Amino acid sequence: MPRRRKGRKRVDIVKMENESNLQVTFSKRRAGLFKKASELCTLCGAEIAIVVFSPGKANKVYSFGHPSVELLVDRFLGRDLPPPNNESRHNHLLMNHQNAVLRELNKEVMNMEEILQMEKACGESILEVRRRANGGWWEAPINALNL
Amino acid sequence: MPRRRKGRKRVDIVKMENESNLQVTFSKRRAGLFKKASELCTLCGAEIAIVVFSPGKANKVYSFGHPSVELLVDRFLGRDLPPPNNESRHNHLLMNHQNAVLRELNKEVMNMEEILQMEKACGESILEVRRRANGGWWEAPINALNL
């Protein structure tokens, strides 16, 4: 074995040319991005929606959303429909509680996703889960979105 | 003063209580998130849209989009957005939407739990082997699964 030659090297932020390295980097950094977003949601109570289209012909779409991509995007495009000051305080508290629950569930789903990846060694049934996936955040092939 | 540089400490990913620290962290991490997104765009040629709503009453909106938030979101939704609503109606729809998201996430969690049971019944798994000494990983709190 060659002597230890490990560890990352600095990488310029320019388009990667090697296709397979690009795919690996895309997967790793996409996961990192979603994790950062999740942490920002939890730490600061921010609401975040992310949509990512993969490069190349695959052109798959991945998304992260708390509370949901659709809800936040509607608000973004509508430009002035924040939740506050209407209906009753009861509703508002209810919403806060639901948001907390959502964050917990999102974290739980993320944990389970990680566990499931480890479980892959056991079988292929995970694919079934992915096929049915939808909700607050998830990944899906683009063609599955145009139902 | 004895130059005892303390540096950062580890921080739990839970809601920050100190309001001013929260604001600083929100700004820093939001900038970091957008930078990560930018790098992912450049390195891999991905297309990314991000919408962030700040916490608290300010509730300002920040966005990142390459090529643009609107374009990517339209492609993601694959549909026209609903017309503007009056506020109470909007709140009501909002609640309904959140309930829907909650149900989806709950279904997803249950789905994964079911899959995990099947995986477990199917045979050995990496995680199971690793955790066997502790009496079985599936009985442990999710947070105990330090990956």
Next chain:
DNA sequence: ACCGCTATCGTTAGCAC
């Protein structure tokens, strides 16, 4: 191709100004 490892790089919490 995928997964784990780990040295190394990049991000950021806590301070000082």
Next chain:
DNA sequence: TGTGCTAACGATAGCGG
């Protein structure tokens, strides 16, 4: 409240299996 610094922490490029 914002800017800059630095050490510690966390993300990840490159590699081996």
